[in-house]
Amino acid sequence: MKISSREVEYVAHLARLEVTEKETEKFTAQLNDILLYIDKLNELDTKGVEPMNHAISVTNAFREDKMLDSIGTENSLTNAPDARGEFFRVPKVID
């Protein structure tokens, strides 16, 4: 087993995904398959290999400190599922 159902629950919580017991079971099985397959990579010795984070070698992409138009409160809120006044509204954090 690469990953236990408890780990799957922890990962689901980190990713803010509600999972049913059945889903946890299914994810555990599928993730195990996938992770076992991914174990292939351990056949390779990668000591000293610089990780490749970008597909191209661009560096120093900057913009100048120049103001551009904002879209304004109204346009910022039009897509919001719950907007009140000039704010996005969300349920309260409960400890």
Place this chain on the structure above:
Amino acid sequence: MDFETIIGLEVHAQMLTDTKIFCGCSTKFGAAPNSHTCPVCLGMPGVLPVLNKKVVEYAMKMALATNCVINKSCEFARKNYFYPDLPKGYQISQYAYPLAEHGYVLLETNGEQRKIGITRIHMEEDAGKLLHDEHNPVSYVDLNRTGVPLIEIVSEPDMRSPEEAADYLKRLHEILVYLEICDGNMEEGSFRCDANVSIRPRGQKEYGTRTELKNMNSFRNVQRALEYEIKRQQYLVENGETVVQETRLWDDAQGVTSSMRSKEEAHDYRYFPDPDLVPIMIDDAWVKKINEELPELPPAKRERFIKDYQIPAYDVGVLTADKALALYYEEVVKLCNKPKVASNWLMGDVMRFLNEDKRSIRECPIKPESLADMIKLIEEGAISGKMAKEVVEDMYKTGKSPQEIIKEKGLVQITDEGELVKAITSIIEANQAQVVEYRGGKEKVFGFFVGQVMKATKGKANPQLVNELLKKMLAG
């Protein structure tokens, strides 16, 4: 038991740019909620960040001013966590490869120098603001601050007392403001500080369990919070209890720290290099250019003031605490060439007026030229020191030059000997009894005559000249 305190600070300073770190929205404080926003800082689908070059240059300035090594290559990483003030679900920050590392600042307490190490300085974006409804179980999100550029300055656990921590903070604050890369406003959150604090029995090598303190928004509160927290930890240890590693909030009103009681979830930020941003390569030429742009920093300025102006260390401390004040002072001295007199006027009357009105030197209605002119007028004897007190107050109130005020008020000193001799003669004639007393050795009466002359001349007589003439004429 004798305990040693270990303190490390994490300072967040807002960079004084016009626009946000990854988009062209304004960074101005106090705008209508969610108005300084665009698809990029709102975290809308498909949009991409492009780095504001000025943020890098400002961060480089701070790195150089705090003796850090600027890394030849650094990168941005994503810090992943969910919170409504974080529209992308991750904060763009730096992690494995920060901009600069291995710096220090020097603190001087009672003539003794202490070196406080700086672990790293990195760039990141700020989050938005969450307002909690007092009556309903909801919160409101304002994303204006999202994407405002910050640098985080992480210190080594090198501080040994709350006073030292406060000193260090003040030093960082001073440097940031001197560099003109941060406005240093703690109330608006442009300069924020979290502290890590632990105690250990003196002589013990290992660190004790530390707590992280948040929500201290003034130098004084940092010191108070640390003092409280150290006492709390000492009490726990002395009573056989253990310090729990946790984040604690400072409550200003109650004067205590309290646990945030957040869910027992270990933070798992899943940092990884941000694929949307490319590495930043900083070559020697760029570092050199930024280095050349650095202004004179407070320690160097203090040294130079003492050497060039020969004024007391106390004066130097006051005058260099604010870069604008130092600049003002230097301009005055340049024009009047009286360093100590200039310092007295500036630190005395002028600063008193400013403090009363809660104004900064930048808002001072008296121009440096005017103050220098006034000092010159005193030196030339055109006005007396006493008259000058009145003049400087008027200069502050009206913004007029001393010459204008003197002219308007007819404050010119009488330095004409003939005129004064005439006045003294008639006073001696009218007060023969006192003359006799004086001549009989009662020298106190001299003051009476000075007073009379001043009264007769409406205070315009040059005091020195009055003294001289009186002595001569009373002697008979």
Place this chain on the structure above:
Amino acid sequence: MELNQLTIHELQEKIKNNSVTATQITESVFSRIDAVEERVHSYIRLMKEDALAAAAKADVDIKKGNIKPLTGIPIALKDIVCTKGITTTCGSRILHNFVPPYNSTVVEKLRSAGAIFIGKANMDEFAMGSSTETSYFGPTRNPWDLERIPGGSSGGSAAAVAADECIASIGSDTGGSIRQPAALCGIVGMKPTYGRVSRFGLIAFASSLDQIGPFTKDVEDCAIMMNIIAGYDPKESTSVNAEVPDYRQFIGRDIKSWKIGIPKEYFIEGVDPEVNAAIKKAIRVIEQSGGQCVEISLPHTQYCVATYYIIAPAEASSNLARYDGVKYGFRAADVRELLEMYKITRMQGFGSEVKRRIMIGTYALSAGYYDAYYKKASQVRALIKHDFDEAFKPCDVILTPTTPTPAFKIGEKTDDPLQMYLSDVFTISTNLAGIPGISVPCGFTSRGLPIGVQFLAGHFEEGKLIQIASAYEKNAKIEKRRPTL
């Protein structure tokens, strides 16, 4: 031939000599849509009114002689590129009602070139899939066999071109999402070099792999589309500021004395015999065209899928964190507290494939596993890139099958994610290395399903791909068939 069956360059000719109007072309496309869309389901959203209005305006321009490269040409957009004022869903419930207040750069470029947008094409949810079955809006069917998948994730864009429901379309390719459906639908599809076409406004799946590209009916149209969409964009940090050639100049040039690498690792067990035969035939055509085919080795090929299935989900898990029910899109009803809102919203808003990948990615980045998974995969990625660098030293281009099999049946692989992932085995390495690739039709199976051949070149050598693809297209003389819908 109906107008909707023609290519861009054929229509341009007709527009220039005033034998057709933009309105006629657009209407012909919509009448085809009326006839077949119900069965194919290429689109999530049609923009008929806007399109006809744009066509009317184009006709005014045409009359004035103001003809731009795509004036009057009906184009479909994968619903992953943001369109200002037009709902953009990315095939997901979580964005079912999202109306972007901005255009993606590619949409801006196409619009200024005169294109007429027909609709937003169907796709796998967040481009995660190889079959267009994971769309919240239902699957797209392969115009050549309605029982089969069109490939994915840009299945709607590919099917729309194959079924003549548009003239050309835009897709995106993270691990083969343009080339694989192009092959399975019998059309041309190109994934340009990473950084060549702006990603601004392209809803991110895996940011270091995603790239926008065109679907067209022939190679010349591909060059025309590339001329418009390629180029530096200051709104994207990973955009490359390099000159863009006129890709049309490579059409019709020969490939005499070119060296074409045939990687032995791509001719493995599990490749469908009919696909194998078609590729062998394609190699002979290339040789007959003057190219010299040589066997090469890309030794890390067998690690590509594993590498991809760490990197892509890891980036995706972070990219998709913004769908939290706060600023836009779907929010679950009746949630009373924040954590619940996040979890239920994301549970109901995402489909199972998306959730699966978010889970893999979150796991791969989580404390204690980063080095073993994400870092390891990034290192192997460097080795894969190095394989290509070595291969392109002696070779001009590389030739491979685009897919191991022709289109499979709908539902065939939905329960076995790993089998589904393996169908991308020949296209994934391209994205990991950031190089360009093109898929060109190379024949049909005995059941009449299309097969594609893939050409790969070094960074920014799209010109070479156009050149060999055009030479191959000319010399292979693949029989012109149209799906019988």
